[in-house]
Amino acid sequence: MFAILFLFLQENFVKMRKLKVGIVQQKISENVQVNMDLLKKNIEQCADKGAQLVVLQELHNTLYFCQTENPINFDLAERIPGPSTDFYSQIAKELKIVLVTSLFEKRAEGLYHNTAVVFDVDGTIAGKYRKMHIPDDPAYYEKFYFTHGDLGFTPIKTSLGMLGVLVCWDQWYPEAARLMALQGAEILIYPTAIGWESSDVDAEKKRQLDAWKTIQRSHAVANGIPVVSVNRVGREEDPSCQTAGIQFWGNSFVAGPQGEILVEASNMEEENIVVEVDMSRSEQVRRWWPFLRDRRIDFYGGLDKRFID
């Protein structure tokens, strides 16, 4: 009887594996120190609300400098480890949280990456991910700044589980999410920086935002794991004045393993949100929708081709 009760409780304990996820959606100024101090305050606020995992937006220390191609911006890059990792390591350690950051990495003179660095609860670097898919379109000149990543799509092991950390443009690629899931990622995490061109009409703005949410929610659906996406918010001017700048659209969100939205930020305001994610639902969802079981790997050979013509 006690044994049965124990098993019952144990099963319910497993069923209730909750993870409190904090997301920080922030406006960024040109003063890096001010930005970092504000980020620290926001991370602390999330931790106060019980967050065990906190995720920051893409390249959160600085303005989104990729609006123009200017060699002086390479001065913003830092070694990893370096001053910024020291700063965030200390915060993670003090608050005993897992912290996902996004930094401009100087790997060597003339060799730079857009790199997510994950800190574990003791402040150590649990792992890093170098953005694999690099965009290049007007006002997002990332191919000028970032060498594409060479660490592959490898989840980062932390004391809270295996994190499938990807960055921004990666979010449009089902291949990236799938490779993370196939290597045991328990949650997908996207620090991101995306917004509207001022010249876009409202219908186009809506289509873009919906597409962005849809593709990321679909990675949850296809892989049966939750997704966390954290975007910056607010307007940032184009220093070259060639465009009217970018209105970063916020809308940071957390979705469950069926792609269902658990929480979503506004598209104009700074917000710190903490939400509880039931991590044990993933296995339940995968049992009912066993997509991994039925993949036709015998016919997927062409996926590593550019085009099949």
Add this chain to the structure above:
Amino acid sequence: MFAILFLFLQENFVKMRKLKVGIVQQKISENVQVNMDLLKKNIEQCADKGAQLVVLQELHNTLYFCQTENPINFDLAERIPGPSTDFYSQIAKELKIVLVTSLFEKRAEGLYHNTAVVFDVDGTIAGKYRKMHIPDDPAYYEKFYFTHGDLGFTPIKTSLGMLGVLVCWDQWYPEAARLMALQGAEILIYPTAIGWESSDVDAEKKRQLDAWKTIQRSHAVANGIPVVSVNRVGREEDPSCQTAGIQFWGNSFVAGPQGEILVEASNMEEENIVVEVDMSRSEQVRRWWPFLRDRRIDFYGGLDKRFID
């Protein structure tokens, strides 16, 4: 001047390449002849409204017989070509439409497939697709009936363009959609049969329907091409009485190349809908969101693994 005007008109002609797509969302009875006669009437109605391409739901000739495993149901299968292809060929030819059908194929004694057959405007069989991903879960015992397809993910060439025809369970796999797009599919088409278990609570029903829409819309987004999904509607009983049957959820839809919903059917009623799709938008969307350009094919090797452990 005339040359300029001609070029202008030509460019606008290209910009305006419209395709009128008809979808038939239907309830199915146990009388096959009645079902086929009604389908014919519905297809004609779509053609009357100008449809050039008409898409039917999955296994439209019969009740969804996969609710139980019963060997007698193999009698429903037919050779391709056979009586059903003769019937639909004649309709396509008379109405001068491209018609996407979904049949239970008897390939040999004891070897059966779930096969989509596409007819061109002259009534010829343009091509067929044998469902590649086969589900098996309570009330959807498809692994009992259907051998998984061996024709691969190959678009079907028609006089209206290259059709990426997939079937139902395939819709959960980004790999399938991608392989169609990489081989030049200009539109993705999913005949499908999906519904709710009577025991599901409303919140779960909503999550399932949203996930189903989200994943299919995401294929449009990831590949920059429109998606057509046609589902059956109405309640069908479980002959074994082990479950309370399936309430097929309708909600057939057509989405544009950013995943934007162009038209959507109800979840309870039979409907014939014709919608105009601007096929030339795909190239515009792909120019602005050039996802195909940036795929990291040098790191996609693991996609043909079952799991990477």
